[in-house]
Amino acid sequence: MNSTDTAIEVHELRKTYGELTAVDGISFDIHRGETFALLGPNGAGKSTTIEILEGYRDRTSGDVRVLGVDPGRGGLDWKARIGIVLQSSGESGNVTVGEQLRHFAALYPNPRDVDEVIAAVGLESKAGVLIRKLSGGQRRRVDVAVGIIGAPELLFLDEPTTGFDPEARRSFWQLIRTLQREGTSILLTTHYLDEAAQLGDRAGIIAGGRMVDLAPIDEIGGRESRVPLVRWVEGGERREQRTDSPAAVVTALVARLGGEPEGLEVIRPSLEDVYLDLVGHEHAAGIAADALNETETAR
Numbered sequence: 001m002n003s004t005d006t007a008i009e010v011h012e013l014r015k016t017y018g019e020l021t022a023v024d025g026i027s028f029d030i031h032r033g034e035t036f037a038l039l040g041p042n043g044a045g046k047s048t049t050i051e052i053l054e055g056y057r058d059r060t061s062g063d064v065r066v067l068g069v070d071p072g073r074g075g076l077d078w079k080a081r082i083g084i085v086l087q088s089s090g091e092s093g094n095v096t097v098g099e100q101l102r103h104f105a106a107l108y109p110n111p112r113d114v115d116e117v118i119a120a121v122g123l124e125s126k127a128g129v130l131i132r133k134l135s136g137g138q139r140r141r142v143d144v145a146v147g148i149i150g151a152p153e154l155l156f157l158d159e160p161t162t163g164f165d166p167e168a169r170r171s172f173w174q175l176i177r178t179l180q181r182e183g184t185s186i187l188l189t190t191h192y193l194d195e196a197a198q199l200g201d202r203a204g205i206i207a208g209g210r211m212v213d214l215a216p217i218d219e220i221g222g223r224e225s226r227v228p229l230v231r232w233v234e235g236g237e238r239r240e241q242r243t244d245s246p247a248a249v250v251t252a253l254v255a256r257l258g259g260e261p262e263g264l265e266v267i268r269p270s271l272e273d274v275y276l277d278l279v280g281h282e283h284a285a286g287i288a289a290d291a292l293n294e295t296e297t298a299r
């Protein structure tokens, strides 16, 4: 793959804050037009990684290219090609939604239409309202609008829907699907695993600054972990069987038991189930390693 096919290339990225290693040698690529979800628990190193890619933070070591450019050296023309929705905007908001967007639109060579963007984030009725008078979720929609106003080739979304009500989240997903159809490359971090499953093509799971899995969304955790599970109760005991053909297992069970099996469930593990399993193991391994280090240090 050459760099015209890749929006982001990260090789052995490391970031330390004093004694703390926040990002510990991670590597991944994001293809052009792809939506890549970077997932992981609080403190895993996601924002540090994203901020390095955005050019806001220096790295300790490793190679990084964003739209073919080292973000530490990206000029204004490079910045105009990327859109950023930070985890928190810190906007004071003493301007209206419309003024804010017109202000940002003027900074880009080929901005989107301000009214269209306001409509796309569902804020038509608030266009003339001061941002500080909006609710938390509405302000977050302004952040998203600012992120896409410059018609970016690459969009960074750091926990974009925090504070959105369920309906606003669904319309945000529609908006992202439109951007995906237009060919926008997207790096998304979110704690909503359903959001990652809805929007992502591939995902990387970070825990403790390391990439613990990287795969197409449907294959995170390995194929085995996604095989459906049939559960039922027989003779007072809970039984279960993993199978690729749950219908056949249930049919055989009904025939054998001569009727409806007690407590019958067919469970298809979701991305969230698989993620919790992966991150849980890593967390437990981390605690065990820390305990071992402490024992060794104590010796």
Ligand SMILES: Nc1ncnc2c1ncn2[C@@H]1O[C@H](COP(=O)(O)OP(=O)(O)OP(=O)(O)O)[C@@H](O)[C@H]1O
Residues within 6 Å of the ligand: 017, 020, 022, 040, 041, 042, 043, 044, 045, 046, 047, 048, 049
């Ligand atoms: N400026 C900083 N100085 C020192 N330590 C920092 C700094 N920024 C982040 N850290 C530490 O680096 C680690 C990774 O933080 P980071 O914000 O990248 O995690 P995250 O995965 O984005 O977490 P969250 O899901 O909570 O946003 C954490 O242990 C955090 O305390």
